[in-house]
Amino acid sequence: MNRRPTITDVARTAGVSVATVSKAINGRDGVSAATLEHVLGVVAELGYESSLVATSMRRGRTNVIGVLVAEFEPFALELLRGVSTALQDTPYDVLAYAGTVSAGDHLGWEHRSLSRLGGTLIDGAILVTPTTAPTRASVPIVAIDPHTGPDGPATVSVVNLDGARAATEYLLSLGHRRIGHLRGRTDLESAQQRERGYREALAGAGIPFDPALVADGGYRTAGATAGAHALLDVADRPTAVFAANDLSAIEMIRVASERGLRVPEDLSVVGFDDIPEASSHAPQLTTVRQPLPAMGAAAVRILLGMLDGGEPEHVRMPAELIVRGSTATFAA
Amino acid sequence: MNRRPTITDVARTAGVSVATVSKAINGRDGVSAATLEHVLGVVAELGYESSLVATSMRRGRTNVIGVLVAEFEPFALELLRGVSTALQDTPYDVLAYAGTVSAGDHLGWEHRSLSRLGGTLIDGAILVTPTTAPTRASVPIVAIDPHTGPDGPATVSVVNLDGARAATEYLLSLGHRRIGHLRGRTDLESAQQRERGYREALAGAGIPFDPALVADGGYRTAGATAGAHALLDVADRPTAVFAANDLSAIEMIRVASERGLRVPEDLSVVGFDDIPEASSHAPQLTTVRQPLPAMGAAAVRILLGMLDGGEPEHVRMPAELIVRGSTATFAA
């Protein structure tokens, strides 16, 4: 647990000033070949690496991109893969940060994380499903699955409306007429669009909208439990459910099973996202795929562009229905 | 892109000194109730959050745990989930860092990352499959799937030997006699143990070891390609392959398919890890499961203990054979 060597240790060992060491390390000129070699030798010997913290405090740039999340859940992790891969051959390192929300923080985790890391530790940030549209950011920002629609910061998202419509229309094509919706985090544009897609598909099929068939899921397993029960408690219970994401779809299935319903025989369920769990689940989940790694990569591209003086962009990527085993034709 | 508010901004706005703001924020006493309220009001108004960088530079602790990885691949991501979950109800935030290896860095990414973040940004570190046993660390460390065996830093790993033996014995039980091994990163203890388990199983069945049936995979997709080809190039080619991890198992299957071999009909393949891809792959992968989230949680437990003055521990978790579709009986 001995202290890491600092630039001062290097300077003392090499018998030169701290400034000279700094110059040597950073390849500035104004250092003789002999001194340079000597200093670098000491650096290697001591195993010195400059402190990211001190450097970033002094310098503007750190060459680190931050991926800010509320929580490391599958959705964020898949994005992270894409981000990481896209940053592979750039000089940037990736730093993923999950900030716990302090109790009385009204501004949300993204504000806190941004404020704590931005301007110092990270050169730019990718926000995953932020709960708010960050204003006054100190670094360039790209939001994935943003709070608001295309305005303000740069955004990357899928065509949620089309995806949701496709999912619902697929259930309709299977003969279902009582179709429930376990909706997502209503503060996110994605959840709103998915509900809208659901409604539009119903309307297109001439089915009147029944408010009782929509319950809150909040995109999270824990949050979906009550909603799942609620949907199954409806007198004329739905024969199919379009859940706003895979996590809540999986919870929907779990709750249904708990109540003795078989999926897909007694209840069809469609999710959204296509996280890895979707295909490893039993039964495998019919879902709407978001190209998560590609979305992460797109966010990187935009962010690097912005760091280079470019304009914020708004990218929409396609969503694709993936039919698997959690859906079946409605047997009246 | 306006600058984030600093403590100085708060002080100026509130009409007090920086020191007073600091005390107010950190709940130190020596601040009158009136001043406290006023200052906190300004803090809220300005949306001020202390800079993690500046704070960590000045203070020792940051309440941030670092998960240091070479790359965000599935193995690391699954661990990250466990770490994140385990840290949920603690005051610690999680910071995952993937440091790119600078060209001529002999000491490895973990040294660099540790040196750059340790002692300043993070209070403790969890190292994922480090390439070297870090000495002289400035913060408590737990290594997952460590370089060396149980000595030095705290470690978390599975019983690789048993897992590998179980995998190989399963292939033997299916009637296979020519069994290849696509081995892992030979610098890691896990890869060595897995090869040993493979050999012991063969020996136990009275099958002489054939060096031609062992090829290097290096745990990575790209690294496994050549090894996969090599195994299939052997005159009397293996009818089954035990790959040292899932990523190389999947690559093994891809290469086999490319050469017109069907899995599992013509070639059985077993992996190791049970990353999400294992079950979503077609065919689903027979593999040896590592309880990755649990391992991440165990690392957290140990690390928090060490931060609390506890001793380093060495935890071994069980590995379990999961039989799926990539293996079949050998039809002579």
Add this chain to the structure above:
DNA sequence: CTGTTAGCGCCTTCAA
């Protein structure tokens, strides 16, 4: 070519 100085944002003595 080298060293001295100042200061990034923050917290902690120590004085007033």
Add this chain to the structure above:
DNA sequence: TTGAAGGCGCTAACAG
């Protein structure tokens, strides 16, 4: 109860 001063490790002026 408050504020002034120093310093964490580092880099960018500037001076020698």
